[in-house]
Amino acid sequence: xxxxxxxxxxxxxxxxxxxxxxxxxxxxxxxxxxxxxxxxxxxxxxxxxxxxxxxxxxxxxxxxxxxxxxxxxxxxxxxxxxxxxxxxxxxxxxxxxxxxxxxxxxxxxxxxxxxxxxxxxxxxxxxxxxxxxxxxxxxxxxxxxxxxxxxxxxxxxxxxxxxxxxxxxxxxxxxxxxxxxxxxxxxxxxxxxxxxxxxxxxxxxxxxxxxxxxxxxxxxxxxxxxxxxxxxxxxxxxxxxxxxxxxxxxxxxxxxxxxxxxxxxxxxxxxxxxxxxxxxxxxxxxxxxxxxxxxxxxxxxxxxxxxxxxxxxxxxxxxxxxx
Numbered sequence: 001x002x003x004x005x006x007x008x009x010x011x012x013x014x015x016x017x018x019x020x021x022x023x024x025x026x027x028x029x030x031x032x033x034x035x036x037x038x039x040x041x042x043x044x045x046x047x048x049x050x051x052x053x054x055x056x057x058x059x060x061x062x063x064x065x066x067x068x069x070x071x072x073x074x075x076x077x078x079x080x081x082x083x084x085x086x087x088x089x090x091x092x093x094x095x096x097x098x099x100x101x102x103x104x105x106x107x108x109x110x111x112x113x114x115x116x117x118x119x120x121x122x123x124x125x126x127x128x129x130x131x132x133x134x135x136x137x138x139x140x141x142x143x144x145x146x147x148x149x150x151x152x153x154x155x156x157x158x159x160x161x162x163x164x165x166x167x168x169x170x171x172x173x174x175x176x177x178x179x180x181x182x183x184x185x186x187x188x189x190x191x192x193x194x195x196x197x198x199x200x201x202x203x204x205x206x207x208x209x210x211x212x213x214x215x216x217x218x219x220x221x222x223x224x225x226x227x228x229x230x231x232x233x234x235x236x237x238x239x240x241x242x243x244x245x246x247x248x249x250x251x252x253x254x255x256x257x258x259x260x261x262x263x264x265x266x267x268x269x270x271x272x273x274x275x276x277x278x279x280x281x282x283x284x285x286x287x288x289x290x291x292x293x294x295x296x297x298x299x300x301x302x303x304x305x306x307x308x309x310x311x312x313x314x315x316x317x318x319x320x321x322x323x
Contacts, residue, residue, distance in 0.1 A: 025185075049194060205219045
């Protein structure tokens with residue numbers, strides 16, 4: 001991964017050119033990694049004037065070991081795999097209203113687990129955890145504790161446990177099962193020639209591939225899935241490909257997946273030069289809720305979605321000054 005990360009370096013780009021370059025991280029999802037999809041993706045990107053700076057694969061074993069997919073979906077995975085239940089900010093009123101006991105009582109009982117540890121405690125697979133989670137949902141034994149944050153009272157065999165974000169394990173397993181992989185492209189292009197919104201909407205295509213332009217990457221994978229060697233028709237979850245939603249997400253994803261240093265990154269270098277602290281950049285890379293206006297908090301990723309590099313830089317600097 002070191003060679004790939006170095007290919008994202010800003011060292012070979014002049015300071016005056018940096019604000020003109022949009023840089024994103026793109027990958028083919030495990031269900032769609034075939035030689036024909038790789039050819040399609042590379043040609044589709046290059047035909048739109050997008051330069052591929054680095055490409056390669058990351059295996060499911062590496063993704064699992066380094067928790068790469070967990071950090072990618074940090075807001076959800078923090079509750080499911082990264083943090084222990086006693087590290088989470090659980091609103092006691094919501095928990096007690098659903099389950100009839102205080103959150104601290106539940107912790108003290110030794111029956112509360114994140115989804116990853118819950119699989120081990122139950123002795124079940126990710127697929128079986130997903131089934132137990134669905135059964136709990138059908139039985140009205142789930143409670144929403146916050147954005148992307150749920151707890152369920154799940155049963156497996158003779159055990160009943162409280163599980164945090166159990167649904168994530170099925171998502172995670174698609175990326176971590178032995179034999180799976182992602183195939184990535186670190187890319188850059190002239191922001192004046194292609195806006196970020198068009199990069200996502202027209203080159204990649206929207207999240208639901210069925211509604212994607214027929215000549216977009218997701219649209220093509222959707223309509224030609226059999227000829228491209230996929231085992232099933234893509235859907236909203238398994239939609240063929242992922243791409244960063246903004247220059248800032250691109251930085252966060254290169255840092256996570258490729259281990260790219262902020263100070264050497266195409267966008268990271270600009271943020272540091274504009275006065276943002278590296279600690280803030282790293283904190284914001286997992287999409288925390290930040291102050292986006294007086295008295296209002298929101299997602300940092302949402303605040304800069306689809307913005308070109310110069311606008312994204314300006315917005316982030318403005319937001320950093322009001323925290």
